[in-house]
Amino acid sequence: MQANLARISYEFFADDGHFPNSTLPVVIYGQAVAEPSPEAMEALFDANDWPSAWRYGVYDYHHFHSTAHEVLGVARGSASLHLGGPEGRIYDVRAGDVILLPAGTGHKNMGSSPDFLVVGAYPPGTSADMLYGKAGERPGADERIAKVPLPKTDPVGGQGGPVLEKWG
Numbered sequence: 071m072q073a074n075l076a077r078i079s080y081e082f083f084a085d086d087g088h089f090p091n092s093t094l095p096v097v098i099y100g101q102a103v104a105e106p107s108p109e110a111m112e113a114l115f116d117a118n119d120w121p122s123a124w125r126y127g128v129y130d131y132h133h134f135h136s137t138a139h140e141v142l143g144v145a146r147g148s149a150s151l152h153l154g155g156p157e158g159r160i161y162d163v164r165a166g167d168v169i170l171l172p173a174g175t176g177h178k179n180m181g182s183s184p185d186f187l188v189v190g191a192y193p194p195g196t197s198a199d200m201l202y203g204k205a206g207e208r209p210g211a212d213e214r215i216a217k218v219p220l221p222k223t224d225p226v227g228g229q230g231g232p233v234l235e236k237w238g
Contacts, residue, residue, distance in 0.1 A: 088203035089155030089176035111143030111189035138196035147186035
């Protein structure tokens with residue numbers, strides 16, 4: 071499957087003391103998939119060696135993962151996602167968009183259409199834990215984030231995707 075790499079943006083979020091976020095940018099691939107569906111997102115991620123892991127929405131509370139980078143492919147509907155934890159920014163996403171979150175990046179669903187559906191995936195050999203920006207989660211979370219390896223491929227662009235350059 072050929073993805074559209076023409077509308078990519080990079081967003082940085084600072085550590086706010088509760089949500090570590092990352093020195094790596096969040097990558098937002100606007101309208102990466104021309105005909106979005108759960109199957110199309112799974113095929114894209116699987117073809118680029120980011121095994122699709124689940125179909126769901128995005129939780130309506132701030133959280134982050136310290137053990138894996140996470141890619142979210144919007145298969146249906148639309149949502150307002152708060153990225154970067156409570157001190158971050160809100161982004162409106164819709165079917166066809168893909169959001170790549172480096173380990174440590176806070177995210178929350180602020181509201182979505184009834185049909186909102188996301189396909190989530192992680193690099194091979196990794197899986198996500200669940201942290202909430204609460205006291206006691208750090209410095210353990212920071213230590214785990216530092217050990218998360220850089221991905222070998224871009225979940226949207228494969229070997230030629232921008233994450234290899236931007237995160238490398």
